[in-house]
Amino acid sequence: MKEVYITRISKFLPNKPVDNDQMEEKLGKIGGKTSKARRIVLRNNKIKTRYYAIDENGQVTHNNAQLTKEAVENLCDSNFTTKDIQLLSCGTSSPDQILPSHTSMVHGFLKNGNMEINSPSGACCSGMNALKFGFLSIKTGQVENAVCAGSERTSSWMRADVFEDEVEQLSALEDSPILAFNKDFLRWMLSDGAGAVLLESEPKGSTPLKVEWMEGYSYAHEIEACMYAGADKLEDGNLKPWSEFPAKEWGKISLFAMKQDTRLLGENILVKGVDSLKLAFEKNNIGPEDVDYYLPHISSYYFKENLYDELKLQGVEIPWDKWFLNLESVGNVGAASIYVMLEELVASGKLKKGDRILLHVPESARFSYTYAYLTVC
Incomplete structure (x- = not known):
């Protein structure tokens, strides 16, 4: 088996920060009215700025594949060009279409020649699953290099016009229609952008x-879906897919x-996250003392203190001085x-x-968790 190294890392955050x-x-504004949930959600998540692929005139500037293409090109220079990429592996929760796959579309924008591609599906863990495919491909000698990426263009899913038909239906039934919290909640949580890494078998x-x-773990066998799209949740907890409507x-x-089912989120995301972290620690015979920088992907600062408390409760406390987060600004x-967070840590010079x-990435879709353990060479 070969060793695997992250030798380059990049990000692409579109346009200017949005406060x-x-x-x-x-x-x-949905139905022309200010959201009642917005201030509550923002107060809890403590995010101050984020990025949208929307210009000053409200026009879309990039689709998801274009955001990813920009991040991939930011990895490259005269010594390593897009034509040198042997494997492209890209994960996202918000692909531009059902088919072709997200990575196929990124490859189409790169126009860099024939190569292997991989498109893991899912939510936040899809970016880490993209990384793992590249990691294993180099480790087993299938390829000499791999570019792996994670990206989102969720602003297009959150724009008011997406909900216009529903609000019209609600207006016909009641005087003051309010969009359900499980839909309005995520409008104030998510951001657009992409990050990418180059993996190679030498420490360049x-x-x-x-x-x-x-390592990766799933609790779908225990817990019903929490975050979903293209489906409706039934009373029994099962999802009815779009194809059956x-x-x-x-x-x-x-x-x-x-x-997002916020009740399920609060009950499970931290408990299962720490449970899976313990499994990863035990399998690889390490503990908190073997971590110098802890990069947990959290969706909201609301979870920061609670995650620390859960780590402490389950006996794997990681001191605050080891934590590195950038949620507030991006x-x-x-x-x-996780790509954007790691890029900022590397660029910090620390x-x-x-x-x-230690990279720790949860996804609430049906409670999956993925980890990576890195050493600076």
């Missing part, structure tokens, strides 16, 4: 990071909007968040040879 007062102007570059191991119903219930970029970095 809290600009959000509703960018995304639009100014700050190469050796990928020691990656008449087309005329899709808009009436905002079927393709992202939705927002929750889903599958791209890392020194021998430092050990």
Whole structure:
């Protein structure tokens, strides 16, 4: 088996940062009314700025595949061009279409020649699953290099016009229609952007990071879906997919909007997250003392203190001085968040040879968790 190193890392965050007062102007007011949930959600998540692929005139500037293409090109220079990529592996929760696959579309924009591609589906863990496919492909000698990426373009799923048909239906039934909290909640949580890494079998570059191991865990056998799109949740907890609804119903219930069951989120996301972290620690014979930088992807600062408390409760407390977060300034970029976080840590100049970095990525879709353990070379 070969060793695997992250030798380059990049990000692409579109346009100018959007502050809290600009959000509703960018995304639009549903039914012409200001959201009642917005201030509550923003107060809890403590995100101050985020990025949208929407310009000053409200026009879309990039689709998801274009965001990813920009991040991939930001990895490259005259010494390593897009034509040198042997494997492209890209994860996202918000693909531009059902088919072709997300990575196929990214490859189409790159126009860089024939190569292998991989498109893992899912939510936040899809970016890490993209990384793991590249990691294993190099480790087994299938390829000599791999570009892996995570990206989101969720602003297009959150714009007011997505919910217009549903609000019209509600207006016919009641005087003051209010969009359900499980849909409105996510409008104030998510951000657009992309991140990418180059994996190689040699420790090249100014700050190469050796990928020691990656682990993944799913609790779908225990817990029903929490975050979903393209489906409606039934009373028994099962999802009814879009393909089983008449087309005329899709808009009436905002079927393709992202939705989240916040009750399930609060009950499970941290408990299972720490449980799976313990499994990863035990399998690889390490503990909190073997971590110098802890990068947990959290969707909201609401979870920060509670995550620390859960780590402590389950006996794997990680001191605050080891934590590295950038949620406040870049927002929750889903599958791209861990790439953007790692890029900022590397660019900070804080890392020194021998430092050990733990990446911890949850996804609430049906409670999956993915980990990577890196060493600075």
